[in-house]
Amino acid sequence: MKLANMHGSEPCAVRLAGSSPALGTTSMNLSDYKNLIEENPVAFVTITKGNKPNIIGTACAKLVSENEILLTDNYMNQTILDIKQNNNVCLAVWDKNLKGCKIVGTAEYFDSGKWKTFVENLKENAGLPAKGAILINITKVIPSK
Numbered sequence: 001m002k003l004a005n006m007h008g009s010e011p012c013a014v015r016l017a018g019s020s021p022a023l024g025t026t027s028m029n030l031s032d033y034k035n036l037i038e039e040n041p042v043a044f045v046t047i048t049k050g051n052k053p054n055i056i057g058t059a060c061a062k063l064v065s066e067n068e069i070l071l072t073d074n075y076m077n078q079t080i081l082d083i084k085q086n087n088n089v090c091l092a093v094w095d096k097n098l099k100g101c102k103i104v105g106t107a108e109y110f111d112s113g114k115w116k117t118f119v120e121n122l123k124e125n126a127g128l129p130a131k132g133a134i135l136i137n138i139t140k141v142i143p144s145k
Helices: 030-039 078-085 114-120
Strands: 002-004 011-014 042-047 053-058 061-065 068-073 088-094 100-110 132-143
Touching: 030 061, 030 088, 030 100, 030 132, 042 078, 053 078, 068 100, 068 114, 078 100, 100 114, 114 132
Parallel strands: 002 132
Antiparallel strands: 002 011, 042 053, 042 088, 061 068, 068 132, 088 100, 100 132
């Protein structure tokens, strides 16, 4: 997976388990972002049918594998319509010290099954509808400095 440095043109790479770092790049592990993703609000961007950006904030995101993030659908409407017609998505997350990253991937929506049950059982969703789950397969991470 290629990464671009947000404040320069020098590339770096995220290395997934079982892959080799690219020549001349820095390797990182996506688990380095686990706390950042799970402890801060995440901006979630989809593309509407009219090819316009749609952005929402979400407070319940979980890194569920080395290259997958799971979001809870509590009150999403337009976002779900967008994913069903174009599954390309982008997330941005940062902390109070402005450490953050942009995450690009593809999304799949689940209104039943394993991932829906997973989000229903999260303590963060207690008292919330947990209508569905969005599994994002991460294809690119662009860290900030």
